[in-house]
Amino acid sequence: MPRYQATLLIELKDGILDPQGRAVEGVLRDLGQEVESVRVGKVLEVVFPAEDLQRAEEKAQAIGRLLANPVMEVYTLEALREL
Amino acid sequence: MPRYQATLLIELKDGILDPQGRAVEGVLRDLGQEVESVRVGKVLEVVFPAEDLQRAEEKAQAIGRLLANPVMEVYTLEALREL
Numbered sequence: 001m002p003r004y005q006a007t008l009l010i011e012l013k014d015g016i017l018d019p020q021g022r023a024v025e026g027v028l029r030d031l032g033q034e035v036e037s038v039r040v041g042k043v044l045e046v047v048f049p050a051e052d053l054q055r056a057e058e059k060a061q062a063i064g065r066l067l068a069n070p071v072m073e074v075y076t077l078e079a080l081r082e083l
Numbered sequence: 084m085p086r087y088q089a090t091l092l093i094e095l096k097d098g099i100l101d102p103q104g105r106a107v108e109g110v111l112r113d114l115g116q117e118v119e120s121v122r123v124g125k126v127l128e129v130v131f132p133a134e135d136l137q138r139a140e141e142k143a144q145a146i147g148r149l150l151a152n153p154v155m156e157v158y159t160l161e162a163l164r165e166l
Contacts, residue, residue: 007092
C-alpha cells in the first residue's frame with residue numbers, strides 16, 4: 001500500500017492566551033529583533049499507509065481532529081505527499 | 084512599514100529520539116489509526132515589520148536561526164505573507 005506523509009499544524013485559536021509565544025517574543029526583542037507578535041503551536045509529521053491520495057487526505061484530517069483540542073485549538077493540513 | 088507574517092517550523096533532526104512523537108503514535112494506534120511514525124515539532128507564527136518581501140525573508144530566516152537549536156533541530160520557513 002502507498003505511504004503518505006502529512007504535515008499537520010495544531011495552533012491555538014485567536015484570542016487564546018499564549019504564554020509560550022509571549023516568552024519567545026521577549027527573547028527575540030532582547031536579541032534585537034523587532035517583532036509584533038509570536039504564536040507557538042505544534043507541527044506533526046505523520047507517516048501512514050493509505051490506498052490513494054484521497055483516502056490519505058481523509059486519514060490526515062481524521063488524525064487532526066483526534067489530536068486538536070476543539071475548544072482551544074485549530075488544526076491545518078499543511079502538506080500531504082506520497083513517499 | 085509593511086507587516087509580514089512568517090510561519091516557521093522547528094523540527095527535530097532525523098535520528099534524534101522524539102519521545103513526544105512516540106507517545107502520540109501510541110495514542111493514535113489506541114484510537115484505531117494505522118500510523119507508521121509521528122514526529123512532533125513546533126510551529127511559530129511571527130508577525131514583524133519589514134521594508135519589503137526580500138528583507139522580510141531575511142528577517143524570518145534570522146529568527147529561525149535564533150530559535151532553532153542547531154545541534155538537534157532544523158528550521159523551515161514554511162510560509163511568508165504580507166498582512
